[in-house]
Amino acid sequence: MKISIKRKFIIGFLLIFYIGYNTMSFFMNKLIVENNKDIIKKELLTFEKDLTTYLRQYFELKNKDMDSNNFNNSSNDIASNLSIKVGSRIMIYSCEGKFLTDSANANGQVLNYEDIDNKQNYSDEDLKLSIDNKSAFTIVPIKDKYLVVFSCPIINNNKNIGIVRSVMDYSEIFSSSKKLLKLTNTFVLLVFGVIFLFVVLLATKITIPILKLSKVTKEVAKGNFEEDITINSKDEIEELSLDFNKMKNKIKNQIETIKNDRDDLKKIAGHRKVFFDNMTHEMKTPLTIISGYSQILLKQDFNDKEFARKSVKKINDESERMHNMIIELLEISKVESKITSDTKEDVNISQIIDVACNDMKIRADKYEIHIEKNVDKEVTVLGNPNELRRVIINIIDNAIKYGYINSTVNVKLFKEHSNCNIIVKDEGHGIPSDKLEMIFEPFYRVAKQTSRETGSSGLGLSIVKKIIDKHNGDIKIISEESIGTEVHITIPLKVYNIVTSC
Numbered sequence: 001m002k003i004s005i006k007r008k009f010i011i012g013f014l015l016i017f018y019i020g021y022n023t024m025s026f027f028m029n030k031l032i033v034e035n036n037k038d039i040i041k042k043e044l045l046t047f048e049k050d051l052t053t054y055l056r057q058y059f060e061l062k063n064k065d066m067d068s069n070n071f072n073n074s075s076n077d078i079a080s081n082l083s084i085k086v087g088s089r090i091m092i093y094s095c096e097g098k099f100l101t102d103s104a105n106a107n108g109q110v111l112n113y114e115d116i117d118n119k120q121n122y123s124d125e126d127l128k129l130s131i132d133n134k135s136a137f138t139i140v141p142i143k144d145k146y147l148v149v150f151s152c153p154i155i156n157n158n159k160n161i162g163i164v165r166s167v168m169d170y171s172e173i174f175s176s177s178k179k180l181l182k183l184t185n186t187f188v189l190l191v192f193g194v195i196f197l198f199v200v201l202l203a204t205k206i207t208i209p210i211l212k213l214s215k216v217t218k219e220v221a222k223g224n225f226e227e228d229i230t231i232n233s234k235d236e237i238e239e240l241s242l243d244f245n246k247m248k249n250k251i252k253n254q255i256e257t258i259k260n261d262r263d264d265l266k267k268i269a270g271h272r273k274v275f276f277d278n279m280t281h282e283m284k285t286p287l288t289i290i291s292g293y294s295q296i297l298l299k300q301d302f303n304d305k306e307f308a309r310k311s312v313k314k315i316n317d318e319s320e321r322m323h324n325m326i327i328e329l330l331e332i333s334k335v336e337s338k339i340t341s342d343t344k345e346d347v348n349i350s351q352i353i354d355v356a357c358n359d360m361k362i363r364a365d366k367y368e369i370h371i372e373k374n375v376d377k378e379v380t381v382l383g384n385p386n387e388l389r390r391v392i393i394n395i396i397d398n399a400i401k402y403g404y405i406n407s408t409v410n411v412k413l414f415k416e417h418s419n420c421n422i423i424v425k426d427e428g429h430g431i432p433s434d435k436l437e438m439i440f441e442p443f444y445r446v447a448k449q450t451s452r453e454t455g456s457s458g459l460g461l462s463i464v465k466k467i468i469d470k471h472n473g474d475i476k477i478i479s480e481e482s483i484g485t486e487v488h489i490t491i492p493l494k495v496y497n498i499v500t501s502c
Contacts (some may be wrong), residue, residue: 004207005203005206005207005210006200006203006204006206006207009199009200009202009203010199010200010203013195013196013199014196017192017196020192021185021188021189021192024188025181025185028181028184028185029181032177032180032181033177035177036170036173036174036177037139039173040137040139040148040170040173041137044135044137044148044150044152047086047150047152047166048135048152051082051152051154051164052154052155054082054085055071055078055154058074058078058081062074066156066161067156067161068094068095068159068160068161068162071092071154071161071162072094072100072162075092075100075101075162076092076101078090078092078164079091079092079101079102079103080103082103082164083103086166086168088166088167088168088169089102089103089104089166089167090102090103090164090165090166091103091164091165091166091167092162092163092164092165093127093130093151093162093163093164093165094162094163095131095153095160095161095162095163096131097127097128097130097131097163100162125138126138126149126150126151126165127151127163127165129151130151130152130153130163130165131153131160131163133153133155133160134153135150135151135152135153136150136151137149137150137151139170141174144171145169145171146169146170146171146173146174147167147168147169147170147171148167148168148169148170149165149166149167150165150166150167150168151163151164151165152164152165152166205233205237206237209229209231209233209237209240209241212229212231212241213229213240213241213244216228216229216244216248220248220251225248225249225251225252225255228245228248229241229244229245286318286319286321286322287318287322289314289315289318290315290318290319293311293312293314293315294315296311297311297312344382344383344384345382345383345384345385346380346381346382346494347380347381347382347383347384347385347388348378348379348380349379349380349381349388349413349420349422349491350375350376350377350378350379350413352385352388352389352392353373353375353392353411353413353422354373354375355389356389356392356393356396357371357373357396357411359393360393360396360397360400363397363400364400364409367400367403367405368405368406369400369403369405369406369407369408369409370407370408370409371396371408371409371411372408372409372410372411373410373411373412373413374410374411374412374413374414375411375412375413376413376414376415379413379414379415379420379493380493380494381420381471381491381492381493381494382471382492382494383471383491384467384470384471387467387470387471388467388471388491390463390464390467391464391467391468391489392422394460394461394463394464395422395424395464395487395489396409396411396424397460398426398460398461398487399424399425399426399428399485399487400426402426402428402429402485403426403427403428403484404427404428404429407426407427407428407484408427409424409425409426409427410423410424410425410426411423411424412424412425415493418492418493418495419490419491419492419493420490420491420492420493421488421489421490422487422488422489422490422491423486423487423488423489424486424487424489425484425485425486425487426484426485427483427484428484428485429481429482430479430480430481430482430483430484430485431477431479431481431485432481433479436477436479439461439477440461440462440464440465440475441462442459442462468489468491471491471492472491472492473489473490473491473492474489474490475487475488475489475490476488
């Protein structure tokens, strides 16, 4: 059976209260009784001294020796006078414990002690001890009274001459003790009542957030991460709720990340299939051409030298195309698998562009294309110099390949904010707007007839995009048909840490 924390708190407190209250009452009662006994002992010691003094004076006034015979013979007179003097019932016994007289039977009776006489509520233990020359008393509770029976041996010249036994009323002392005990118990009950109320409120304050936490936990288990716990208690419970919300949000983000990764994996799988399909197609075309021309050349009756020359050239071109394609595929694989070194160094991009423009000038002159450059000096980035050189050459090469004859290719490098900006602009056929978003896909070519050269595999821009991404940069292409194309590349500049000393 399920027991709530609140109920456990209450049951546990009541159990502790029951045990604690009864234990405390027991020891308090015992302490009060012992205290009353100490008070009685002190008073009885005084009474015993006064009693001895009185008897000595009594026998001196009577001119009698203080011995057992005179004591026994004068027992009635002693009991009567002593009872009037101390205001208590006095009984006289011989030194052997034989009853002699009782002031209650005399004319000077002061108190009514019928209850203890009729019911015999007290023992003779105190009397027996007095026979052995020891003073002793017994507390006798009767109805709402507390009587003390005290037996005192009368010693003279180290000899017991008789026993005086008195019955005294100590109800007032015990009544006061009872009132004190009752008052104490009432105070303890009030204190425990306040504590009990506090425990109930505390248990409620603790259990309500736990119930909220349990409810939200069940919702999280069902996949609902939208509900938060709001607790304003300014203590560890509020801290727990905040930590739970953080944990829940982190789990939510992790699940969303896993879902996104799953979707990305599906997309990657789709792209990979398209990639391999394209690669297979691109490989199949030159292989088919090479195989066809090879079969013709291998025929025994073949003797057309001009066709043979053209066939060998075609086979060579297609082989070169396959070779370049394989090199580019390996380059893509290196970039994606991070086989190339991730160690970055200071790269002077200004020098790379200067050298690339000079190297590409011969190729541009072939088509009467002029390369115009506007390059800021000492523009430095962190990166791989070989990869960045490949990017610049590929972009300029495309501008030459797809630009008009007798046109200009503008290459611009400048700093802006914390970035290095490269713009390569050509005057050529341009790219249709509906095909711009596919331009960075592997094996994608806008139109083969727009290029003045054959053999392009459509992998160049894909490699460029991956290199720029690796350098935390960005690349975008702006193009208008029959006007030209602009390639904008942005790469973060190197940040220099300036150390100052005081």
